[in-house]
Structure formats: structure tokens, C-alpha cells
């Protein structure tokens with residue numbers, strides 16, 4: 011399951027570095043230099059160009075940012091000298107308009123821009139067009155365009171493919187929505203988009219690229235291409251043979267990577283992460299220019315040639331989370347340029363060669379695949395610039411390897427299923443003890459080891475992400491008292507019993523634990539008033555023995571999972587806390603009485619499962635009329651009665667509606 015985290019992106023700092031030199035358009039004499047000679051005549055901005063630009067300016071809202079961007083855009087001055095404008099041909103026509111990253115706001119792209127028919131460079135990226143659609147016609151007039159960048163600009167709906175496909179001089183096309191990825195164990199990843207989350211653009215890929223023989227860079231990240239079936243791949247190799255950058259992450263691509271893809275030998279960057287690709291992968295070792303290969307989070311299968319890891323130019327190999335992709339790691343050469351290797355959550359197997367110590371530029375090493383075997387080579391201790399290290403399968407046995415003292419840049423450390431034993435927090439305590447300057451460690455995964463909690467008072471670094479799932483822990487760890495910066499805590503699949511200590515809720519209330527996963531334990535009590543004073547995003551209490559009233563975070567929870575416990579009531583007045591809930595999962599409890607109509611006020615609710623309880627009475631009419639647009643409603647196996655009108659069932663907007671195992675008619 012995906013965890014949705016509130017969008018927190020570093021602000022882009024824009025420095026207005028262009029120095030403005032305003033030259034009175036009438037006096038060519040001011041161009042004269044010391045030798046007295048005149049430069050070639052330069053025609054100032056033509057009136058139609060200036061008026062198109064001024065109309066464009068008026069289409070942006072007046073904000074602090076637009077005021078500073080457009081300060082120089084004044085009627086009666088030479089537009090060729092305005093901020094973001096260039097007229098390279100000296101004929102008074104605008105050839106370049108670059109307003110990228112100014113954080114401007116507009117209700118939509120003004121068609122006035124299509125009067126600038128001499129444009130060869132157009133960048134409107136990283137502004138907000140407020141969820142509007144791109145004009146379907148107009149781009150075809152900009153026939154000189156070689157560079158078009160509309161990335162992360164909050165456009166939605168259909169990309170004007172027919173119109174853009176006529177720009178046959180394009181060398182670089184960027185319609186992507188940029189996103190940041192935060193990866194967790196077992197293939198969990200969160201994508202934080204650089205725009206309004208709902209902004210989805212769709213495109214017919216074949217039409218879009220059909221005429222772009224000159225294209226060298228194509229960025230369509232997060233544009234929905236899923237309607238193109240498997241045709242995307244052959245379309246690429248036949249239309250854009252000279253592509254150097256292919257960036258199509260999170261585009262809904264499916265099918266295998268086609269045979270003709272192997273002909274695209276100029277590719278230096280391939281990013282196809284977060285799609286539904288299946289089948290075997292081409293032998294990328296033969297792509298002689300390749301620097302970046304990112305295929306993570308797909309369903310690819312088969313054997314990967316070990317030669318790819320010996321490719322001299324390659325910097326990044328990301329095969330993360332392709333469960334059926336397998337291969338082994340070869341001996342690594344000192345001549346390698348590899349900085350990033352991600353083969354976690356795959357079927358890679360065999361030993362981790364000790365020649366891994368030769369990879370002197372390595373920053374991220376993800377070899378968390380359970381079929382790796384043998385002992386972890388101590389040469390990892392030579393990799394001084396490692397920022398993240400993710401290991402599983404490979405045996406560590408017992409103690410922390412001493413080479414870890416060398417890895418002072420680590421921020422993420424994962425030892426899952428490594429046969430680690432011992433007690434926490436002593437274990438954790440040893441980390442900062444070993445690595446006294448290990449101040450940046452913020453993420454620690456120790457899933458599926460065999461750890462014992464005792465209350466030694468070792469000093470522990472303040473972590474943001476801590477996963478101790480499946481570690482054979484029987485007692486709620488005391489050391490968490492001092493962990494007041496946690497954002498993600500996973501204690502699932504242990505044998506922790508009793509109540510969640512009340513200090514837990516208190517110590518975390520300011521830090522904003524965004525995700526708390528306590529599933530599959532033996533907890534019996536929540537240890538808090540039903541309204542938890544936390545801003546939790548994902549609360550998972552499923553598969554425990556909790557009793558009483560379900561707890562509801564007071565903040566803006568999105569995912570609430572209470573399934574398979576013995577909860578018996580829902581707080582009387584919980585409406586106010588459901589405003590962002592998308593999933594409310596509570597099957598297999600002891601709820602009785604009527605289903606609270608409050609669920610109807612949860613406007614973002616998509617999934618509601620109250621099956622296998624003892625709810626009685628009729629289904630609240632607002633629920634079956636589906637006033638809030640729920641997609642899946644499961645009320646199976648309760649004591650409900652009443653009837654469901656036929657009209658509701660026919661015109662139903664539910665994706666799925668279940669109510670069997672009740673006394674409902676209809």
C-alpha cells in the first residue's frame with residue numbers, strides 16, 4: 011500500500027540574476043564603442059510582439075513574484091530587453107521566452123503567446139496554471155520551437171498532441187510533472203508531486219511523438235499514457251531514433267520493453283520507473299552512451315546480464331522492486347563510475363562480491379533482496395561516501411560489523427532479515443557509539459531480525475523513520491520515549507501485548523508521527539482518549555486484540571485501518587475528523603447499533619469496509635445514495651435490514667457495493 015504524506019517540498023529559490031539594461035530604442039548611437047564603429051543594426055522589439063507579451067503578462071495574477079518578474083515589462087520600452095525575453099535574430103522578434111520557475115499564477119495559458127511565431131525556446135515550467143487545460147490549438151504556429159518546457163505547471167486534461175506533433179524542429183520536450191520519491195521497505199514508496207496532486211494530463215503518445223525525428227530529450231513524467239496500451243515502445247523507436255534522454259516515470263506504461271528498443275543506441279538516460287512494465291529487459295550493456303538506467307517499481311522478469319554492472323559509463327542502475335527480476339552481481343572494477351545500485355526487492359541472488367569495495371564513487375547501495383547469501387564483505391567499509399545502505403538476506407549474525415565506523419555519511423541504514431540478534435536499544439546504542447559522528451542517520455530499518463527489548467539507557471540518535479517489523483519484540487520499546495522526531499514508526503508483526511503506553515501519545519504529539527503501523531501484534535488497549543492528539547496520516551491498528559472505542563486522530567488522517575480487532579464502538583461525534591480520510595477499514599470487529607450517518611460527511615472517502623460486524627437497522631440513506639462518491643462500500647455479514655431501492659442499484663456510482671449476509675431486500 012502506498013503511504014500518502016503531506017506534500018513537503020523544498021522551496022525553489024529563484025534568483026533574478028539577469029541584469030536589466032534598458033536601452034532607449036531610438037538612440038542607436040549609444041551602441042557606438044571607442045573605435046567609433048557601429049555594430050550591425052539591431053531592430054528593437056516589434057509592436058505586435060510587445061502587445062502579445064503584454065497580454066500574456068495580464069493573464070497572470072498580480073503577486074509578489076509576478077510583480078518582480080514583470081517589473082521590466084512596460085509598454086513603450088524595448089521588449090527584447092524584458093526579463094526572460096531574448097530576440098536573437100536582431101529583427102525585433104522574440105526568439106526566447108523563459109519564465110521557468112518564477113512561481114507565477116494564472117487561470118490558463120493566454121493564446122496571445124501563439125503570436126510569438128519566431129520563438130525557438132519556450133519555458134513556462136514551475137508556474138501554476140491552476141488546473142486549466144492547455145489550448146488544443148495554437149502550438150502548431152510556433153514552428154521554429156526547438157525547446158518546449160511546460161513541466162510542473164498544473165495543467166490538466168488532454169495534452170494538445172496534434173498541435174505539438176507539428177513542431178517538427180523540437181529537440182527537447184518537457185511536459186512532465188516532477189515528483190520526489192521517498193522509498194520505504196518492501197517496495198513502499200511515496201511520490202510527492204511538485205504540483206496540485208490531482209493534476210493529471212493525458213496524451214496519445216503515438217501522435218505526440220510521430221513527427222519528432224530531431225527530438226533528443228523527452229520528459230513526460232506523470233503524464234497518463236495508459237490508453238496507449240503497448241504501442242508506446244515501437245512508437246518510440248520508429249519516431250525518435252536519436253533520443254538521448256527518455257524520461258517516462260509514472261506514466262501508466264504497460265507491456266514488455268519491445269525488441270526494437272534496442273536500436274535506440276544514443277540513449278544516455280532511461281527512466282521508466284513506476285510503470286506496469288513486464289517481461290524481460292533488453293541487454294542494456296550494449297547501449298554504449300548509457301549513464302542512467304532506472305527501471306524500478308515495475309513487474310519486469312527474467313535474468314539481468316551482469317555486464318550491465320561493468321558498463322564503464324554507467325552511474326545509476328535502479329532495478330528496485332521488480333520482484334521477478336533476477337541476476338547476480340559480478341566482480342566490480344576500480345574503473346567503474348557507479349554511484350547508485352538499487353537491486354532491493356528483486357530476486358537477485360548469490361554473494362555480494364568483496365570487489366564492491368572498488369566502487370569508490372558509490373553513494374547508494376541497495377542490495378536488500380532476500381536471496382542474497384553468504385557473508386557481507388567487510389570491504390563495504392571502504393565506501394566512505396555511502397549515504398544509504400540497504401541489506402538483507404546476507405548474514406551478519408549477531409553483532410554490528412565494525413567497518414560501519416567508516417561510513418560517516420550514512421543517513422539511511424537497513425539490515426533486514428540479516429539474522430541480527432541481540433537487544434535493542436543496546437543495538438541502536440552501539441551505532442552512535444561506533445560512529446560517534448553519525449549525526450545524520452535518520453532512517454533505520456531492522457525488519458525481520460530477532461531482537462529483544464530491554465531498558466538499557468544507551469544514547470540513541472533521533473530518528474525520523476524507524477522500522478522494527480517482525481523482530482520478535484514482545485514489549486513496547488521504552489526507548490521510543492525519547493524519539494520525538496519520528497515521522498514513520500513500524501512495529502508490525504511482533505508479539506507486543508497490553509496497552510499502547512500513554513507516554514507514547516504524549517511524546518509524539520509535537521513531532522507529527524505521520525505513520526504509525528502497529529498491525530499484527532497482541533495489543534489490547536489504545537491507552538488514550540478516543541480522539542488522539544496527533545496529526546497522523548496513516549494509522550494501522552489491524553489484526554490485534556483492541557477493545558472499546560476506536561481511536562481517531564484529531565489531525566488530518568487519510569488511511570485508517572482498524573480491521574480484525576474487538577473494537578465495539580465508534581465515537582459519537584467523529585465527523586469533524588474525517589475530512590481527509592480516503593480509506594476507513596474496520597471489518598471483523600464487534601460494532602453494533604446503527605451505522606453512523608457521519609460517514610456521509612467524509613467527502614474524500616473512497617473505501618469504506620464495515621463488513622463482519624453486528625451493525626443493525628437500515629443503511630443510512632445518504633450512504634446508499636452515495637452522496638460523497640465512495641468507490642467501494644462493503645457491508646457484508648452484518649445484521650442490517652431494510653431495502654435497497656432498485657433505482658440506486660441501477661444508477662449506481664459505486665465501483666463495488668457489497669451487502670450480502672444481511673437481511674436486506676433488493
Ligand SMILES: *[C@@H]1O[C@H](CO)[C@@H](O)[C@H](O)[C@H]1NC(C)=O
Pocket residue numbers: 043044045047048049
Ligand atoms: C568595437 O566595434 C568593433 C567593430 O564592430 C569591434 O571589432 C570591437 O570589438 C568593438 N570594441 C569594443 C570595446 O566593444
Ligand SMILES: *[C@@H]1O[C@H](CO)[C@@H](O)[C@H](O)[C@H]1NC(C)=O
Pocket residue numbers: 110111133135136159160161182183184227229
Ligand atoms: C524545465 O524547466 C524547469 C524549471 O526551469 C527545469 O527545472 C527543467 O530542468 C526544465 N526541463 C528541461 C528538459 O530543460
Ligand SMILES: *[C@@H]1O[C@H](CO)[C@@H](O)[C@H](O)[C@H]1NC(C)=O
Pocket residue numbers: 021022023024073074075112113114115
Ligand atoms: C513566490 O515564489 C516562491 C518560491 O520561489 C513561493 O514560495 C511563493 O509561494 C511565491 N509567492 C506567491 C505569492 O506565489
Ligand SMILES: *[C@@H]1O[C@H](CO)[C@@H](O)[C@H](O)[C@H]1NC(C)=O
Pocket residue numbers: 071115116117118140
Ligand atoms: C483557480 O481556480 C479556482 C477554482 O477553480 C478559482 O477559484 C481561482 O480563482 C482560480 N485562480 C486563478 C488565478 O485563476
Ligand SMILES: *[C@@H]1O[C@H](CO)[C@@H](O)[C@H](O)[C@H]1NC(C)=O
Pocket residue numbers: 340341363
Ligand atoms: C571474481 O573474482 C574472484 C577472485 O578475485 C574469482 O574467484 C571469481 O571467479 C570472480 N567471479 C566472477 C563472476 O568473475
Ligand SMILES: *[C@@H]1O[C@H](CO)[C@@H](O)[C@H](O)[C@H]1NC(C)=O
Pocket residue numbers: 388391392412413414415416
Ligand atoms: C576504513 O577505510 C579504510 C580506507 O579508507 C580502510 O583501510 C579500513 O580498513 C576501513 N575500516 C574498516 C573497519 O573497514
Ligand SMILES: *[C@@H]1O[C@H](CO)[C@@H](O)[C@H](O)[C@H]1NC(C)=O
Pocket residue numbers: 418419420447448449450
Ligand atoms: C550531515 O549533513 C550535513 C548537511 O547535509 C553535512 O554538511 C554534514 O557533513 C553531514 N555530516 C556527516 C557526518 O556526514
Ligand SMILES: *[C@@H]1O[C@H](CO)[C@@H](O)[C@H](O)[C@H]1NC(C)=O
Pocket residue numbers: 446447
Ligand atoms: C567526531 O566529532 C568529534 C566532535 O564531536 C571530533 O572531536 C572527532 O574528531 C570526530 N571524529 C571523527 C572520526 O571525525
Ligand SMILES: *[C@@H]1O[C@H](CO)[C@@H](O)[C@H](O)[C@H]1NC(C)=O
Pocket residue numbers: 459460482
Ligand atoms: C522469537 O523468539 C523466540 C523465543 O525467544 C524464539 O524461540 C523464536 O525462534 C524467535 N523467532 C524468530 C523468528 O526469530
Ligand SMILES: *[C@@H]1O[C@H](CO)[C@@H](O)[C@H](O)[C@H]1NC(C)=O
Pocket residue numbers: 432433436464465466
Ligand atoms: C540489555 O541488553 C544488553 C545486551 O544484551 C545487556 O548488556 C544489558 O545488561 C541489558 N540491560 C538490561 C537493563 O537488562
Ligand SMILES: *[C@@H]1O[C@H](CO)[C@@H](O)[C@H](O)[C@H]1NC(C)=O
Pocket residue numbers: 516519520543
Ligand atoms: C502535547 O502533550 C503535552 C503533554 O500532554 C501537552 O502539554 C501539549 O499541549 C501537547 N501538544 C499538542 C500540540 O497537542
Ligand SMILES: *[C@@H]1O[C@H](CO)[C@@H](O)[C@H](O)[C@H]1NC(C)=O
Pocket residue numbers: 541583584585586
Ligand atoms: C461535537 O459536535 C458538536 C456539534 O454537534 C461540535 O460543536 C463539537 O465541536 C463536536 N466535538 C468534536 C470533538 O468533534
